Amino acid sequence: MAAKKPITITITGAGGQIGYALLFRIASGAMLGPDTQVRLNLLEIPQGLRGAEGAALELHDSAFPLLSHVEVYDDPTAAFRGTNLALLVGARPRTAGMERGDLLAANAGIFGPQGEAINAGAADDVRVVVVGNPANTNALIAAAHAPDVPADRFTALTRLDHNRALAQLAPTVGTPVSDIRDLTIWGNHSATQFPDVAHATAGGQSVAALLAYRLGGPDAAREWLVDHFIPRVAKRGAEIIEVRGSSSVASAASATIDHVHDWVLGTSNGWTSAAVVSDGSYGVPEGLVSSFPVESVDGAWRIVQGLELDAFARHRIDVSVAELQDERDAVRALGLV
């Protein structure tokens, strides 16, 4: 049988924390499956190059059967040439007391040149995931600089929020995470995001009904959702920073693996959440990169259509979308989109 051509993956910020957690899982086959060979292009800025070179040495030492080649770059044009998957991780993380939007000025300048390099040389089937914060608006900037790449190839990571929501919900409804389906993160990867369980089921039963049963009625369930679940998920990044002293790393890498795995190989067990370029669905202005309920069909994300939104959900989505619009206005004022 002829061997499949290796998939070329460019990882920016490969010498940083998330890069280090991500590279070994990609090379092990966790992201694209046990039959897909990978070539890894590690992109860094000069001060991160030694970290990336060290990671490359360790990748070699791991003798991964699926790893066909590793190369370290400091030039985006060279690093994105021929790439099938661009994982845009490289950016400054926030520290205690900051919101992710505070990183806009520090990080926004990174994503225009990278979008241009993707436009210039990436493979025709390139898919892009932005992890560096503020992820949604950085994806908007990258897409704006890549006019020849279809907009639906640009995404930002909200799978970490989705996974956090599953993990918070499971013990409360009393099921394993794998039994929960059709949970949604809407909006921005920020404290305004809306983790929504209205359509979720656990073991085939409505999550809303299970919560009411386990917490003592619909009012108690609603109180738990509004006062505990939503803020805990939305502010989990800050909680991690407070406890660890720096932002999430391994869980962010794991969510990136999940996002790409499902995008390329398809979703199963219901939908998931990803920030994609809006086509106007659910009243989210066209062009904003917003999180939606999504399924991957034939290698492309499709926004799940036709979900009913009550007044609470509508309000929460509108608040997060307003923040995305403010971020877009801010980068417009900087001439970045």
Ligand SMILES: NC(=O)C1=CN([C@@H]2O[C@H](COP(=O)(O)OP(=O)(O)OC[C@H]3O[C@@H](n4cnc5c(N)ncnc54)[C@H](O)[C@@H]3O)[C@@H](O)[C@H]2O)C=CC1
């Ligand atoms: N979307 C999400 O769910 C999450 C996003 N993040 C974000 O991911 C980003 C990376 O986090 P860490 O790896 O912990 O940070 P880090 O500081 O450990 O690593 C970032 C790396 O990016 C490199 N870098 C900076 N500018 C670059 C450029 N123009 N090209 C290539 N590389 C560049 C740096 O040299 C550094 O090695 C941060 O912005 C953080 O806020 C973190 C967790 C979750």
Ligand SMILES: O=C([O-])CC(=O)C(=O)O
């Ligand atoms: O909170 C941060 O700054 C890092 C991040 O995006 C997350 O953990 O969700």
